[in-house]
Amino acid sequence: MRLDKFLAEASVGTRKTVRTYVKEGKVIVNDQVIVEPAVQIDPIADVVKYLSKEVIHTGKLYYMFHKPAGCITARKDAKSKTVLDYFENVNINGLFPVGRLDKDTEGLLFLTNDGDFNHQLMCPEKHVEKKYFFWAFGALHSEDKKRLETGICIGEDETLTKPAKIEVLKEGMYHELKNEMDIGKFINKKKNLYEQSVISGYLTISEGRKHQVKRMLKAVGCYVVYLKRISIGGIMLDKSLEKGEYRVVTEQEIQKLIENQGCIGSWQDEEAGINRN
Template sequence: MRLDKFLAESGIGTRKDVRTYIKDGMVKVNGKVIIKPAIDIEENRDIILYLDKVVKHIGKVYYMFHKPKGCITARRDESQKTVLDYFSKENMKGIFHVGRLDKDTEGLLLLTNDGEFEHGLMCPNKHVHKKYYFCALGSLDENDIKKLEEGVLIGKGKILTKPAKIKVEKIGTCEDFQEHMGIEKFSKKDLGLYRQPVVSGYLTISEGRKHQVKRMLKAVGCFVVYLKRVSIGNVFLDETLEKGEYRFLTDSEVQMLSMM
């Protein structure tokens, strides 16, 4: 096994982090300082030291996390709560998030210490499908749905999105979507806003552009007020997980995602 891979899978840091540690002379193999990250080691025989402490090999780990609103997708931040703040110190060693979810977006987020697994899911050529549940101010007619499914222009750069799948679930007003919209922030005296049309549904995309779902719906006149990722590929969010909770992926879930 490569030395940098061994250290990353042992919770020392990301592959990028540990390469720096190795080059800076912080790692020893059998008592000798090694500065080449790609050197092969025998993980069950060689003694690996990081800052003169023995490193134990944890192995590859894969987590499903139910991300709540209000936290950012990052390992650490000085001023804001991150997704890793929900993990125990033992379980957060060496793991990183696979892709991102906006601060105000809930739902399925994967975390791992397996760089190849992360690359396989994030590579644009893989076209991994991600499904989102949304509530948005506005309405969607057949023409809007057709545009979303065929691709819409988003942003100032006029980027054309790849074809998507959309299913309208419910049509109503702000009053009908109190659970998701936090209706208390609207004044009930403003009946025009309180009774504004709202549409909910599922949008499935195969890209990962910044704020893509929000930008796509905005392109057809809808303003997203609630967004939740419900699946990646054929793996769905475990709804028994409360917001902020996580669990190991099952072997079958890892296999399905690895085959994407």
């Protein structure tokens, strides 16, 4: 195993940061300073130390997190609370979020120390489906749905979006559905919304452009006021997780991702070492 990979999976830091540590001479293998991140080591037989402290290889870590609105998808931020601030009882040194959710968006987010996992789920060429629940002001006509399903322009100099899936759950007027929407904190209460049309539903996409769901719906005249990601690659957000809570991704869920995507062969490597603690 490469030394930098070993250190990243031991939560010493991200793959990028541990390479710096190695080059700075902060890592010792079997009493010898190593300055080449790509050097091969035996994770069982070799003794690795970082800043004179022995490093224990924990293996790859995968967490499912129910992101609440109001925190940002980042490792750290000087002004705002981040998703990693919720991981109080976990060594977060090597963890990072897989993809992004907007600050005001809730729902499913994976965190890991596995770069391959991140690549396989977020790489556009993999076409991994991500399903979102939304409430929006506006209405969707048959032609609007067709545009969403076949590809739509959401910005200048951008290609059409890949085909999406749209499922409408409820349509009506704001005064009829406001009690179900529970979005008071997201809207301007001074605005007269009594006769405003509203809609809820699911939009499933296989890309990850910036603000994509909001921009797609805006392109057909719908203004999103609530958004929640409920699944990635067929893995649903655990309903038992309250906002701000997390748990380890199970082996069965990993296997389901492998079977559904057919593109995550690297997870089947014996050195994957999925940590279930």
